[in-house]
Amino acid sequence: MTSAPALTAERATVPPPKHHTSTARRRQNRAAYLFILPFFVVFIAMLVVPLAYSGYLSLFESRLIGGQVFAGLANYARALTDPAFLGSLGRAGLFFVIQVPIMLGLSLLFALALDSNRARGSKAIRLLIFMPYAVPAVVATLMWGYLYGPDFGPIAQVVRALGGATPEFLTRESILGAMMNIVTWEFVGYNMIIMYAALRSIPAELYEAAEIDGAGQFRVAWSVKIPSIRPAILLTVIFSIIGTFQLFAEPSLLNTIAGDAVSNSILPNYYAYNVAFLNQELNYAAALAFLLGIVIAVTSYVVQLSTERRERKERADS
Amino acid sequence: MTSIDARAAVPVEEVAAPGRRPRAYDPQRRRSVLLTVLLWICVLYFVLPLWWLVVSTTKDNSGLFSTFGLWFGGNFALIENLQTLFTLRDGIFLRWIANTILYSVVSALGATVLSAMAGYAFAKYDFPGRKALFSITLGAIMIPLTALALPTYLLFASAGLTDTPWAIIIPSLVNPFGVYLMRVYATDAVPDSIIEAARVDGAGENRIFWGVGMRLLGPGLVTVFLFSLVGTWNNYFLPLIMLNTSDLYPLTVGLAQIQSAATAGGGSQALFSTVITGSFVSIIPLIVAFLFLQRYWQSGLATGSVKG
Numbered sequence: 001m002t003s004a005p006a007l008t009a010e011r012a013t014v015p016p017p018k019h020h021t022s023t024a025r026r027r028q029n030r031a032a033y034l035f036i037l038p039f040f041v042v043f044i045a046m047l048v049v050p051l052a053y054s055g056y057l058s059l060f061e062s063r064l065i066g067g068q069v070f071a072g073l074a075n076y077a078r079a080l081t082d083p084a085f086l087g088s089l090g091r092a093g094l095f096f097v098i099q100v101p102i103m104l105g106l107s108l109l110f111a112l113a114l115d116s117n118r119a120r121g122s123k124a125i126r127l128l129i130f131m132p133y134a135v136p137a138v139v140a141t142l143m144w145g146y147l148y149g150p151d152f153g154p155i156a157q158v159v160r161a162l163g164g165a166t167p168e169f170l171t172r173e174s175i176l177g178a179m180m181n182i183v184t185w186e187f188v189g190y191n192m193i194i195m196y197a198a199l200r201s202i203p204a205e206l207y208e209a210a211e212i213d214g215a216g217q218f219r220v221a222w223s224v225k226i227p228s229i230r231p232a233i234l235l236t237v238i239f240s241i242i243g244t245f246q247l248f249a250e251p252s253l254l255n256t257i258a259g260d261a262v263s264n265s266i267l268p269n270y271y272a273y274n275v276a277f278l279n280q281e282l283n284y285a286a287a288l289a290f291l292l293g294i295v296i297a298v299t300s301y302v303v304q305l306s307t308e309r310r311e312r313k314e315r316a317d318s
Numbered sequence: 319m320t321s322i323d324a325r326a327a328v329p330v331e332e333v334a335a336p337g338r339r340p341r342a343y344d345p346q347r348r349r350s351v352l353l354t355v356l357l358w359i360c361v362l363y364f365v366l367p368l369w370w371l372v373v374s375t376t377k378d379n380s381g382l383f384s385t386f387g388l389w390f391g392g393n394f395a396l397i398e399n400l401q402t403l404f405t406l407r408d409g410i411f412l413r414w415i416a417n418t419i420l421y422s423v424v425s426a427l428g429a430t431v432l433s434a435m436a437g438y439a440f441a442k443y444d445f446p447g448r449k450a451l452f453s454i455t456l457g458a459i460m461i462p463l464t465a466l467a468l469p470t471y472l473l474f475a476s477a478g479l480t481d482t483p484w485a486i487i488i489p490s491l492v493n494p495f496g497v498y499l500m501r502v503y504a505t506d507a508v509p510d511s512i513i514e515a516a517r518v519d520g521a522g523e524n525r526i527f528w529g530v531g532m533r534l535l536g537p538g539l540v541t542v543f544l545f546s547l548v549g550t551w552n553n554y555f556l557p558l559i560m561l562n563t564s565d566l567y568p569l570t571v572g573l574a575q576i577q578s579a580a581t582a583g584g585g586s587q588a589l590f591s592t593v594i595t596g597s598f599v600s601i602i603p604l605i606v607a608f609l610f611l612q613r614y615w616q617s618g619l620a621t622g623s624v625k626g
């Protein structure tokens with residue numbers, strides 16, 4: 001799909017020393033190819049071939065009489081007018097607009113707070129916030145499913161003890177919010193670690209000067225720290241886009257917990273799965289998966305472009 | 319989320335802070351009580367659900383419904399719950415644990431070696447096509463697993479490989495983000511001077527990589543290994559599609575199966591405490607691994623995000 005400028009900013013390798021004869025050079029090239037060979041064999045077999053096959057499948061239609069028939073872009077045309085698919089994309093979009101900013105905002109706040117080194121037990125805090133990342137999405141969803149539950153969920157227990165009515169978290173209206181909370185819980189820590197790591201590597205001179213000049217912590221965070229870790233933040237945004245459009249375990253498990261609240265097309269990846277394995281419409285599912293890939297690539301690309309443009313503008317302004 | 323685990327990564331402390339000298343004025347006066355309290359309150363959000371899980375594994379079903387979720391109460395049924403869990407369907411849970419360990423360790427080892435070789439080559443050799451191939455690798459980070467899962471399933475089915483461990487292990491060997499991380503890591507961790515010196519001594523490229531390079535790549539290797547391990551351990555989508563036989567399930571699919579049985583069964587309420595105990599048991603190994611290896615993965619992640 002697209003290449004990621006965020007990731008490509010790489011340093012050039014040192015050019016090989018001139019005194020090497022060309023045979024030595026050839027031997028080195030051969031060694032390099034042999035080193036990358038195993039990876040690319042699996043890469044081609046497990047990424048390129050399936051991707052091409054998926055594209056191929058998406059151009060066919062399976063009929064009761066006649067079997068597989070070439071259908072051109074009919075599957076894509078159908079997808080673009082399929083309310084279930086468009087609805088699922090819309091909900092994923094909501095996720096991206098609401099949940100991702102909340103999650104990454106929290107990650108950034110925690111990373112900055114920990115980096116300021118002003119809290120006691122920073123190390124323990126960092127580790128405890130990260131811990132949910134080690135919990136499989138399946139377990140996280142089951143666990144939250146129980147926590148939300150009206151019977152023995154502790155949230156309901158507390159609300160009832162305070163005299164309130166049992167809250168309903170797993171209804172059709174609230175299920176998306178319930179899912180957003182689960183995903184936030186799972187990934188705040190992971191993103192925090194990436195940002196924190198980037199913060200730790202800012203040379204101290206960069207803001208010690210500002211601090212000595214009397215700039216407050218917030219000022220330093222806003223105008224020195226956050227701008228210097230922009231690449232790391234962009235990385236977390238891109239990963240979140242990819243993650244959001246691919247959510248699967250959460251809707252799938254919530255479906256077993258609260259079947260009425262989770263429709264088959266609540267989120268795009270789950271919908272593609274249901275189309276493929278429940279409805280057995282493999283060709284249509286291939287088209288959906290392909291479109292989903294395009295949506296992810298385009299969204300990531302737009303996010304990168306807009307960050308770059310802002311950077312260029314800021315550079316021009318200064 | 320699902321696996322193309324881009325969300326995998328690199329080592330924070332050691333590598334992370336080149337040129338950051340210890341803060342000269344970093345004494346106790348900078349501690350803030352308010353910030354400490356606020357942060358610890360936030361920590362509750364991340365910890366309480368896990369605390370609930372721990373507490374709930376000690377309860378039987380009636381205890382789950384009749385006592386307060388966040389504190390112990392009722393019969394102390396931890397031993398019973400573990401017994402029920404491990405004797406369920408002739409001890410199938412143990413089988414699932416073994417499967418999960420097999421799938422994730424083998425594919426993490428494989429992914430780490432493949433990423434290290436490719437990352438090292440990208441970092442240390444200037445061969446024709448290097449740039450293009452690396453861009454392709456990076457671009458692949460964005461290919462959603464969804465677009466691949468279905469055709470991969472069909473391809474494996476025609477090769478007769480579905481419903482075998484290979485159907486989980488082989489797709490998990492590809493970790494483009496691991497290649498990226500190893501490349502970033504190798505650029506600094508393996509100095510060109512050492513490679514040159516080894517060449518002058520007459521060592522072949524292979525010897526240099528396996529003997530010298532791999533040793534210097536240590537923390538990077540641990541990071542890629544750990545995050546690949548988590549990717550496969552936590553994967554649900556791929557095994558759900560690929561496997562039909564309960565005996566081959568990993569923990570994630572197995573737990574989901576008991577959960578469906580618990581909700582569908584209606585009468586078989588006893589399964590709730592089994593699901594909860596099973597969930598608890600299945601997260602212990604990873605949490606322990608992250609705790610023991612924290613120095614490595616934290617510094618590894620740093621490398622990736624800084625140079626990113």
